Amino acid sequence: MSNPNIIITSLGIRGKIGELTPNMVLKYAEAYGTLIGKGKNVLLARDTRLSSRMFRNEIINGLLSVGINIYNLGVVPVPCLLFNMRRNNIHGGIMITGSHIPEDWNGIKFVDGKTKTFITSDFLNKIKKIYESKNFKYVDYKNIGSIQKIEGLTGYIHSILDNIDISLIKKKKYKVVLDPVAGCGLTVTPQLFIKMRCKTQIINDSLNSEYPYFPRKIEPKPENLNELSKAVEKSKADIGFAHDIDADRVAIALNKSGKILNEDIVLALIVKDYLENHENCTLVVNVASSRIFQDLAKKFDANYEEVKVGEVYVSTRLNQILNNYSNINVIGGEGSCGGVILPQLNNTRDGPLACAKILEIMAKNDLSISKLVKQLPTKYYMIKERIRYSQDKYKKIINTLKEEYFNYEINEIDGLKFYNKHSWFLIRKSGTEPIIRIYVESEKKNRTKKLSDEIMELINNITKEKSTKEE
Known part of the structure; x- marks a missing residue:
């Protein structure tokens, strides 16, 4: 039976401390290093969690034992790791971080040295195969890897x-x-x-x-x-x-009120500025992002694409476009978490870059952040819910929703997205937690609430679980 406190995501592993053990992390590092190959170079970075220091030591030992040379960046943001991956002769990367999840959890994210983005599920399956078979390629004394501390923040x-x-x-x-x-x-x-x-x-x-x-x-x-x-x-x-x-x-x-903006609005401000100032653009967001992005793409005559939820899917698609079309300008992100991706600079969600871009947009337009928000197109209202689930009940939920909302069009890129002219809702299994996430959006606040209440009543009747709103 699977452990709900150990989650294999599309780009690595996450778990609750005590159940995600140092030995497990050691073996995953050995598997990753085995896959990359003896003599290759790997960048290592971590966040500020206490458990990240513990896992750092295990990852170092694991990589050295299979002949990997380590360049240790220390405590740096995720985008700093990816930036340095692209600008050095590096064959892989590992970020020790739990990102936004509670502090008694942590995780390991692996980077693909070829694409310089986080790994796909296919890459992870290769790591898992080595991990589960214990087919680690340990090296002899002469081929133990090296470790070197490097500075990567300045660049x-x-x-x-x-x-x-x-x-x-x-x-x-x-x-x-x-x-x-x-x-x-x-x-x-x-x-x-x-x-x-x-x-x-x-x-x-x-x-x-x-x-x-x-x-x-x-x-x-x-x-x-x-x-x-x-x-x-x-x-x-x-x-x-x-x-x-x-x-x-x-x-x-926001200035004056201190009100916290919806995550989609943060990305929308940067997308609007980019599309205003570039021609022949393609915008890539995940399926859980607000409809405001479709509106912006339409307004500025840009191509619009949706992909699965998860940074790796946005980054991978952006890479494909850049590699195949030299004359196209691209921008992407995940509106569902406020993550902006400008792949020409760094093909990953980048918080510090987003801060700088927002200040630049304010200065360039000589407008406050509040006034910039008011300039965005149609205002949308979104409600997010979450609820625990079992696999058998998930199938029943999907079938019930299909029957009830048969007059909606359906997008099955990631979970099920039901949509019509006025509203949409998405139901999908989280890739990081044992829960179902539900997103509901429309142009009218009361319409969004009514639709959300209807959907959650149907789901609650099946799961018998209490849902939780996500602000």
Whole structure:
């Protein structure tokens, strides 16, 4: 029987500490190194979780034992690891991070050295096959790998600054509040703000001495960002930013009110600016993203594509477009988590880059963040729900919804997405937790609520489980 506290995702493994054991991490590192091959080079990075230090040691031992040379970046954001992958002779990468999930969990993300993006499920299956068969290719004394500490932050920071109009931002002297949840963003985002001459207030920048070690819940959702909202309102800041631990995500607090923006709006602001300033564009988002992205693509005559939920699917599709069409400009992201991907710079969700881009857009348009939001096309209302499930009941849920909403068109890219002219809803199994996620959206708040209530009543009658709203 599978362990619900150990989850194999499309790009690695996650688990609850104590059940995701050091030995398990060691063996996965050996399997990954065996697959890459003796004598190859791997970048290693981690987040600030206490368990990440423990797992770092096991990964180092595992990789060295199969002849892998390690270049250790230390504590850096996920996008910094991917940036350095693309600019060095590196054959693989590992990020030790639980990302936005609770601190008593952690995970290992593997990078494909050929594509310089996180691995696909096919790549992971090869790792799993070696792990399960224990077919590790240990080396003799003469071929043990080497380890070297390297600095990778400077080049990454410069790459962001080189791709924004820093002079415009400097003139504005913005007042900014940052909540990095004592995570990897602390190594980068404050430095960006200094370079842009922003007056910066940093909150939640240090770990507690006892559990819970992190100063707030890790995921940058509205209910976890009350301190940021209050700090922005009290200090009369121009904007507030929040990261998760590995800084691939960003949330925004509006000036004056401190209200936390919906994740889709963060990405939409950057997408709108990009499409306004580039021709012959393709926009790629996941199926759980707001319909606002279709509207933006239509307004600026851009191609629009949807892929499965998960950064790797967006990044892979962006790579395919870049490799096959030299004259197309591309931008992508996951509106469902506020993750922006500009593959020409870094083909991964990039929180620090998103912060810099938002400030540039404010300065370029000479508008506050609140006024920029008002310039976006039609406002949509989304409700997100989550509920635990069993496989047999999931099939019954799907069949019931198909019968009930037979007049909707259906997209089966990832789970089931039902849609018509006025609204859509998506039901899919999470890739990181043993839950079903449900997304409902329309142009009218009352229509969204009514549709959500109908769907959840049907699902609750089948599962007999209580659902939880996601803000």
